[in-house]
Amino acid sequence: MAIFRSHVLVCVDPVCLKKGAHDIMDALQDELVTKGLIDEIQVLETSRIGGCDNGPEIMVYPEGVHYVGISPDDVPYLVEEHFLKGRTAEKFVLKEKTFIDEELSAPTSKEVRIVLKNCGIIDPGNIEEYLAEGGYEGLGKVLTSYTPEETIDIVLRSGLGGRGGAGFPTGKKWQFCRATQEWPKYMICNADEGDPGAFMNRRVLEGDPHAVIEGMIIGAYAVGSNQGYIYCRAEYPLAIKTLNIAIDQAHALGLLGKDILGSGFDFDLEVRMGAGAFVCGEETALMASIEGKRGEPRPRPPFPAVKGLFGKPSNVNNVETYANVPQIIINGPEWYASYGTEKSKGTKTFALAGDVQHTGLIEVPFGLTLREIIFDVGGGIKDGKAFKAIQTGGPMGGCLPAEFLDLPVDYQELAKAGSIMGSGGLVVMDEDTCMVDIARFFMDFVQDESCGKCTPCRVGTRRILEILEGICEGRGKESDLDTLEMLCEQIQEDSLCGLGQGAPNPVVSTLKHFRSEYEAHIKEKRCPAKVCKPLIRYDIVDGPCTGCTVCARNCPVNCITGERRQTHVIDPDVCVRCGICMQVCNFNAIVIN
């Protein structure tokens, strides 16, 4: 296998094609042959480097230089300058990088769509569209030109890390599975995206299922597996349907099954549906579920690569991890590694939810700051309110206040800040959010989803929930905060799996950064954000109130009294804090205290 020192990617999107992209490719190939560089420099087709209004466009790696507006006559000069003299050919470099992608509403100059490359662009129910976008070429390359070890090496060098949350180097994981001398081996895709607020996997499964399938076949070839499972949560019926159609179509064309592409390699794939259990996103619980058991995790070691599904060596990776693989093979590992930070390579999809203008999915390289993500890509906070906190990584993630807005997002930085990358869910909270209520909310979720196997999680999270509920209802005691901290520490250290270990994170982070809110709830029986119903009062203000009686007539518990044209009064003992009076008042005479 040749090792190339440089890759030249030529955009062949329709607009660039019209402007002569193929002529550029031919000219490049010819010039490289003439100059004796053809064995060192690889020329490849790609799509969507930029906005294509400056076409033809090419990108040269590993430097990451973006050249535009080149004609075939310019090619000899370009090759001489860039590849022989080692200098960037300045006059062709794209000056302004503010292209705009017409598919989306948010300015995407910061986005790089690798995993989401085809989503929203192709018809996922038609394999031909995937083929038209270069689909299965990665697989073709691997099966005809690389050994399994070389394939693993490419993935290693790309720096791709597990996108399920831990970021463990994928190449290493595949190496472990390959090294185990036992068969059969199983290739598993974790599509049990249970994090509330996360729907990146759903989008890929519904929009570009073949990217995942292709990634799995490549991985299976690398580790030596002939059977794969995609475990998809039952709450995604459309994704399951789309996957099954895609698998059938791939089978029909001979891209799955026996002797794929005439290589002698066999691989088959099956979709397994979950049945509604968040904990089945944990890999050992997932495998137990495929085996028809309760989704309970088990201790590791032994790791799945040694003893996994049905006791055999297995490799479990997330949907997004697999979806990156085909392009890494086609464009080369250096291309992928050119994105991101030193320790976190490539891009990550994030789901922006909560009080932000543009909710939805984005894909950005690691290293972008939270501020850029929330305000540039996300459009800032809705309704002009102030930013209060952002929770990263799903229900086991920490809540970070404004002082962390300039944190570059990557695995290490988030961990240092006391949070996690997790699945990539980002929940943005504005000034009207009560952080104690949020901690209680997530603990409620965890309590619901805890499998119950180990005591620290099963009982510990219940105790924490009871204390938090007490605080939100005005029954908090001073000693509660110490008790919470002690419980959190114990549960983090002693739980069997990631669910328990991560469960205290929202509590720990809100205690650290928003302690004053907890104290207000406990000492003053007051909820500063005016959210916790037992701690707030609805009052009618004397001045603005005209005595129109609209509020009294709409009150579901009849707790408002007053004569016509006289200021009305709410009885706080009867009031259920439903807020209807405030909604119907035309004079803004009702406030929350």
Next chain:
Amino acid sequence: MSTIKSLEDLKKAREEALKKRELKATSGTVQVIVGMGTCGIAAGARDTMKSILDTIEKDSINGVIVTQTGCIGLCEKEPIVQVVIGEAAKVTYGKVTPEVAKTILIEHVGNGKVVTDHVVNI
């Protein structure tokens, strides 16, 4: 498309697929793409799709290919409909109710006038 048994077959299949796509573009065919991911459906994309198909049938609009795609990522603007006429750039519409879909078909596809009120702007 026939079975793909080798790398050459794969290349041929890709060319075939690309040709089909170009044919759609150069013949001036109109493509109407409806976002039918789960978020689209949750926002009512099925009714929008039905309205589009009904209008095409009732008004006998020819040369329109209606396809669906997955979640585009603009969930808050669902249902989303994209219109591509020949080789022109794709126009993306958001919050497309069944009524708006009808308007788009008549105004944009029929009369070539983009319905600017509903275009999702960048």
Next chain:
Amino acid sequence: MTIETKDSKVVLEAVQSAVTRYGASQDELIPILNDVNREIGYLPGEALDELSRLLKVPKSQLFSVASFYRMLSTKPRGKHVLQFCESAPCHVAGGREVWLAVKEALKIEENETTPDGKWTLITTSCLGVCGVGPVMMIDDDVIGNVDPAQVPDILAKYQ
């Protein structure tokens, strides 16, 4: 409660057809249970008995699996199951008000079934359509952008 208890024959047929479809082995248990639950609306004791006989797995083990997963129910459910998303993004988007409106319209609490057997109300974790929250799922239909005022109309669409 006038929830119709399913006819034995119907139950046994559902179990038989699921086992024939997937095969009589423990690994296929969850697909089998999913199918039967979908067909009958829940997993009656009779179904677990029959399954235990066909798969040669103790009934207690089957019950242990069936009771673990949220989407499977060992108790009868109403004709329509309304699953309400109780996760953070929907909550932050105004889910609380919609939840109250739903409970008000159906006059039942979570995990309860209406006296006429028409509706069962449960909460679910994130359905993955947070961009259109608040969200609820009635049977197989995912409904987004729900306003409290729309709730009665939405419910009325189901017979």
